[in-house]
Amino acid sequence: MALILVVVFGVSMSMAMAAFESWADYEQPYKPNLSPVPLLGAVTPLGNYVVVVVIDGARPDIVEKAETPNIDWIRENGTWFNNARCFTPSLSHPGYASIGTGARPSVTGVTNNWLELNGDIGIDNIFKIVNETNETTAVAGSPGWMDLYGNWISENKTIEGETLNMDRIIGEWAVTLIEHKPKLLLVHLYDADTAGHGYGGAASDEYKQQIEEADEEIGRIIQAFNNSGILEETLFIVTSDHGFLDQGGHGGWEEDVLHFLLTMRGPHVKRLEVDGQILQDQIAATVSFFLGYRVPTGLTGGMLFDVFDVDERRKAIYQISLAQIKYNQSTWFAEQFDLKEKYENNISRLEEDLTNAQQVLSQGQYSEALSLAEGIEEDCENLIKTVWEKKHSMEVSSRLQAVSLIYVITLVPSIVVIFILRKRINWRIFSASILCAIGYLLGFWVVFFASGWYFSISLWASPEDFINRMILFVIAGLIAAGFTAGLTAKWILNEKNRWGKIILATLLGLFLVVILNTIYISSHYVQWNYVLDWYFPEGRAWGDFFGSIFMLAQNFYLSILSFISIAVALATSKMISKLSKAGAISSVAKSPPSLP
Ligand SMILES: [Zn+2]
Numbered sequence: 259m260a261l262i263l264v265v266v267f268g269v270s271m272s273m274a275m276a277a278f279e280s281w282a283d284y285e286q287p288y289k290p291n292l293s294p295v296p297l298l299g300a301v302t303p304l305g306n307y308v309v310v311v312v313i314d315g316a317r318p319d320i321v322e323k324a325e326t327p328n329i330d331w332i333r334e335n336g337t338w339f340n341n342a343r344c345f346t347p348s349l350s351h352p353g354y355a356s357i358g359t360g361a362r363p364s365v366t367g368v369t370n371n372w373l374e375l376n377g378d379i380g381i382d383n384i385f386k387i388v389n390e391t392n393e394t395t396a397v398a399g400s401p402g403w404m405d406l407y408g409n410w411i412s413e414n415k416t417i418e419g420e421t422l423n424m425d426r427i428i429g430e431w432a433v434t435l436i437e438h439k440p441k442l443l444l445v446h447l448y449d450a451d452t453a454g455h456g457y458g459g460a461a462s463d464e465y466k467q468q469i470e471e472a473d474e475e476i477g478r479i480i481q482a483f484n485n486s487g488i489l490e491e492t493l494f495i496v497t498s499d500h501g502f503l504d505q506g507g508h509g510g511w512e513e514d515v516l517h518f519l520l521t522m523r524g525p526h527v528k529r530l531e532v533d534g535q536i537l538q539d540q541i542a543a544t545v546s547f548f549l550g551y552r553v554p555t556g557l558t559g560g561m562l563f564d565v566f567d568v569d570e571r572r573k574a575i576y577q578i579s580l581a582q583i584k585y586n587q588s589t590w591f592a593e594q595f596d597l598k599e600k601y602e603n604n605i606s607r608l609e610e611d612l613t614n615a616q617q618v619l620s621q622g623q624y625s626e627a628l629s630l631a632e633g634i635e636e637d638c639e640n641l642i643k644t645v646w647e648k649k650h651s652m653e654v655s656s657r658l659q660a661v662s663l664i665y666v667i668t669l670v671p672s673i674v675v676i677f678i679l680r681k682r683i684n685w686r687i688f689s690a691s692i693l694c695a696i697g698y699l700l701g702f703w704v705v706f707f708a709s710g711w712y713f714s715i716s717l718w719a720s721p722e723d724f725i726n727r728m729i730l731f732v733i734a735g736l737i738a739a740g741f742t743a744g745l746t747a748k749w750i751l752n753e754k755n756r757w758g759k760i761i762l763a764t765l766l767g768l769f770l771v772v773i774l775n776t777i778y779i780s781s782h783y784v785q786w787n788y789v790l791d792w793y794f795p796e797g798r799a800w801g802d803f804f805g806s807i808f809m810l811a812q813n814f815y816l817s818i819l820s821f822i823s824i825a826v827a828l829a830t831s832k833m834i835s836k837l838s839k840a841g842a843i844s845s846v847a848k849s850p851p852s853l854p
């Protein structure tokens with residue numbers, strides 16, 4: 259049985275590590291890097307320049323509370339979005355990727371901040387589109403933008419820094435870049451994020467203060483456009499990559515981290531307050547729409563038509579383009595997933611609809627073409643969703659078979675061994691060790707949830723706090739296991755063969771933990787595959803998935819700790835038992851350790 263334990267233990271450990279690493283080094287094998295879709299008709303630009311200012315980690319409600327006269331000027335003369343939401347993981351680089359490509363993290367494959375892409379995100383984007391027209395693109399900010407889009411950025415000034423005076427430098431750089439009149443300028447101000455991480459989160463004065471300083475830089479940028487004489491030809495977009503928790507941290511699925519800042523002002527932009535939900539993958543194509551350029555081909559979102567005061571023809575041309583792009587994506591995904599034959603009828607019907615809508619457009623019936631194209635886009639999105647779900651469900655059912663095999667290999671022999679030895683097993687020791695293991699798990703998870711913790715990547719934002727918490731939960735588990743051992747010690751232990759019993763009880767306790775691990779890991783395997791080979795769960799699923807990885811890694815440590823705790827607890831149980839009788843330990847049991 260010891261051998262089975264060692265094997266299962268080794269397997270669960272390596273699966274836990276592989277699961278975590280597959281997220282850390284995630285590479286989406288199905289990036290829809292499709293050929294450009296030209297617009298079906300010439301459109302005039304609504305203006306000549308676009309500047310996107312990203313205030314890293316700016317949460318809109320704190321921006322509203324802060325003194326931000328320049329952002330207010332954009333808001334009052336343009337459109338403000340009350341419900342703009344980013345995707346999960348709500349980290350910086352995934353946000354930059356969605357802003358530039360118009361695609362979600364599951365499609366861009368940018369799911370964390372440490373992927374090295376060396377200037378090529380591997381999917382169509384707004385920098386590439388501007389660059390291919392021989393116009394200039396420029397970036398002032400952190401080097402992360404160059405890692406994602408460097409191949410298509412004509413001029414850049416980037417700096418990495420942990421102190422709170424970077425925005426001042428970046429603002430000055432932006433001013434010098436504006437003198438060259440780049441078609442598309444991205445300014446990334448990130449002191450607010452640094453303050454949020456280092457000074458206590460969105461509730462801190464430092465965070466609010468850095469937002470106010472970012473606003474000053476925006477003022478300088480507006481002034482520079484004015485000095486260059488192109489202010490009224492420029493679309494200003496002020497946005498952020500993600501929000502922040504009051505206590506610090508982002509990356510998860512909480513409302514405060516998903517809400518990001520978005521406001522824009524420029525020629526043809528209406529004065530509006532938009533309450534409806536809009537997503538981070540709607541910004542890139544909006545830049546295309548404004549400049550009169552083609553739309554990024556990997557996009558999962560659309561464009562913010564309603565912000566602009568424009569004619570039906572322009573909207574129809576762009577909506578047909580969106581429909582065409584989503585149609586290309588749906589056939590591409592179906593082909594990649596070997597599902598093209600299965601969905602052949604849907605695809606050919608969509609193709610007919612698309613040709614029809616293009617004809618309607620060429621006849622000049624713009625509102626008719628617009629509504630047809632909207633319907634086609636929706637149908638294509640549904641088909642994309644269907645083929646993704648189909649591929650995933652096919653994989654889940656094939657993994658179910660593998661899991662049955664895991665059970666046959668690990669659990670069945672264990673049960674058989676126990677059954678054969680049932681008359682020679684000391685059931686008191688068996689029950690006592692199971693109680694110790696349960697005691698450990700209860701102690702750990704009760705304090706975990708009681709201290710307000712839950713499964714979200716946002717809680718990892720401060721590694722020190724994370725480790726302190728984990729130590730606290732483990733101590734709680736050890737106390738609970740020790741207490742259980744003290745209670746059961748008299749029942750199972752006497753001087754005769756004391757150490758033999760301790761070893762046996764420890765092995766049995768570990769056996770229980772390993773069985774729980776096996777059940778847990780196999781359910782994780784069925785649902786997600788334990789490595790992310792192509793499917794990246796988003797939205798609330800990401801919370802669940804992160805919880806899964808977290809528990810997977812956790813269970814590995816739990817196994818070791820349960821093993822140690824049971825051995826230690828039983829070895830010292832005489833003492834604990836005596837203390838327990840004397841009433842000294844009851845106070846420990848009644849009041850769990852206080853939380854920081
Ligand atoms: Zn960020």
